[in-house]
Amino acid sequence: MPLLAIAAVSMLLLFLCAIIRKRKTARVSFITYLSLIVIAFSSLQAFFKLYSGKGGQEAMNFFVLMVFAALFLQIPIAIMFSTFEPVKFDSLVPSRKNKHALAALQNEAARAAAEERQVELSEQDLRLLDVSRDFTVHAVDSYTSANGITTFLEYINKTIKDQISADGGAILMIDDFEDVISVKSFDGDFPPPYKLPADLPHKPIRVATNFKFATFPLEGNIFGEIATQGRAELITKPETDSRIYQNGPEEFLECGSYIISPMKIQDTVIGLAAFARKHGNSVFNEDELKITSTLCDFAAATIKNVIAVQDIIEQNEVAKEAELASRIQASLKPAKLPLIQGLQFGVFWEPCQGVCGDSYDILVSRKDRISFIMSDIAGKGMNSVVVMSMVRSMQRLVINSMQSAGKILSWVNRGIAGESFSTDHFGSSALINYDPTTKTVEAAAGGVIPVYIYDSEKDECVELTSPSEPIGVEKTTEYKDFVQKVKNGDIIFTYTDGLVEALNESGQQYSKESLLRVIQENHAKSGKDIARLVKEDIKKFTGSAVQHDDKTLLIVKIQ
Structure with a gap:
């Protein structure tokens, strides 16, 4: 309904603007109609997409982008009317007055306005407005282009350069993260x-290349100082300016005149536009400085x-990639837990946001x-999804072999660490092999995922594995086997670190001790109930605190 209300108000304003234009009670620009x-x-468009269920988020993104574009169209008109002298209206005649008197007054006002505009909007002002x-x-046009x-x-640089008849121009942008100003466009x-x-050899092509890729600190040079001061400067006598370095003696290196103007949003400098005329050519003047400053504001x-819109588009693309990755990951997770005689299963899987880094699997191989x-x-x-699928595929491929859990994990690590895409992607993995014929557990762990066993006879939880090198880091890492006999009533469980590191509103972690307590207190219940009780206990502990990591728990109870 808000979208329909916005559309209705827009159409009403459009209708009123048409009446205003027809009756000539005020001037309404074409840009206003277009907006x-x-x-x-x-x-x-957004309303029909949203309420038809076809791409709700995409519809809202489209609406925000279009409103942004409509507001953006008003900028040139707003700048014009905020910087030029206002047009004076002597009087406005209501429609109930005599029509002939109204027409006469309107004609008089139109003539006066035309004369004032002719005086106010010089040829130069009109040219700058066109620019x-x-x-x-x-x-x-730059919004959706990769190199937009x-x-x-480059277009801005060349345009201003041509407007003031400069021999060369450069656009420099400030990098807020590194406190430097870098050349982004160079011409002439x-x-x-x-x-x-x-x-550096004093050759024109070498000097131009050096300038084209130059980066300057925000102090100790002419560009950094003007960017810091935020004030445009006209330099006609470089030989008397201590900030200008004369590289000579080659003729093409002799300094002429310069105009350097900051590009500012309110009081924040985002970059510089610098222009030069060669030594021996006529120097820049104050009018050309004014033109440069005005165009730099535009x-x-x-x-x-452009930067803001490209950021929005990039975020939208990232969201689409995350959605695709989530779908792939969902296909990797077991659709349902298997029914195996003598075992009870319980799972608690809670992704934090977007693509979850946690995964679990249950395989009956022999x-x-x-x-x-x-x-x-x-x-x-x-x-990360690619690495996850690689790990899962390798484990499924070799799990049916006669090799132990440690050897299988070592093989998987060797395969992952050897791939170039996994340089910055590593992880933890625990593999548990259970032999129901002998009730023997064989486990291996890479990284920080532990494997625990609840001993029903001793009524205690014991960590079976120990921390080791994560998989995907070092190709030669070998993982150790841990073997333990189990009996009816015992519980095998493993979890990811996000579960015990869940934070409450005070910044305290849920802790391993809390998890072991819940499992120990509820060991007599089914595996499914134990997992549910752990989930409820964590939820009670964290409350409304925002979580930043995925949480996964796998319970295997021996019957």
């Missing part, structure tokens, strides 16, 4: 105003919007071997 049409259309509109058009921001900066002949490296707004697997792969992207 209202965009908002009305996007509201209706700002071109910036807007090219900004829209680079191409857009630009004698460098900074000291060139001592080992450019800063459009650059910021009469004398039932295997239980618990894994926790680092990361949450598509690469």
Whole structure:
């Protein structure tokens, strides 16, 4: 309903604007009509997509993007009306007055307004307004392009350079994370105003290449100082400016005149536009400094919007990748727990958000071997899903062999560590082989996933495995086997670290001791009930605190 309300209000405003324009009681720009049409259309489009169940999130993303574009279209008009002298209206005549008098007054007002506009909007002002509109058009084209921001900066650089007849131009952008300013666009002949490296040959192509990829600190050089001060400067006598370094004696290195203007959003400098004329050419003047500053203000707004829209698009693409990875991962999880005589199972699996790094599996490979697997792969992207599927596939491939749990885990590690994609993706994995004919447990663990056994006779929980090197780190790692006899009433269980590290609102961890207590107190219940009680206890402990890791528990009770 809010979307329909927005569409209705937009159409009402569009209708009123049409009446205003027809009656000439005020001037309504074409941009305003276009913005209202965009908002009305996007509201209706989003409403039908949302309530038809076809891509709710995509519909809202489309609506936000279109509203953003509609607001963005108003920027040139807003800048024009906020910087130029206002047009004066002597009077507004209501419609109930005599029509002839109304027409006469309107004609008089129109003539006066036309005369004022002719005075106020000089040829230069109109040219700059056209340039700002071109910036807007090219900004829209840059939204979805892979190299959009680079191409857009090159266009801005060349446009301003042509407007002031500069020999060379450069756009530099500030990196907030490293406190440096880097050249992002370079065009033409630009004698460098900074000291060139001592080992750089004084050849035009080598000097231009050095400038094109240069990075400067925010102090100790002309670019950094102007970016810090946030004030445009006209330099016509570089030989008297201590901030300008004369690299000479080659003619192409002789410094001429410079205009360096910051690009600001409110009081925040996001970059610089620098322009040069070669030594011997006419120097820049104050009018050209004003043109550069005005166009830099236009450019800063459009650059910021391009970056913001590209961030939104990138986040949307990441969300789509996460959705795809989640579907793949869901297909890897057992659809249901198997029914095996003499065993009871319980599982608690709770992903934190997006793609879960935890996985578990139960495999009946032979009469004398039932295997239980618990894994926790680092990361949450598509690469993590690939590593997870590789681990699962390798384990399923060799689980039916006569090799022990430790040897199987070593083979899997060797295969994963040898793959280039897993350089930054490693994880923990525990493999438990249970022989129902002898009631023997054989376990191996890589990383921090433990394997515990509740001893029903001693009424205590004992850790069977010990921490070791994660899988995927070192190709030569060998994993140790741990063997234990079990009996009816005993419980084998394993879990990922996110379960015991779950935080409450005070920042305290749930802890291993709490988990062991719940299992020990409820050992007489079924495996399914034990897992449920653990889940309830964790939920009670964490309350409404936001969790940052996945939680998985696998219970195997011997009957």
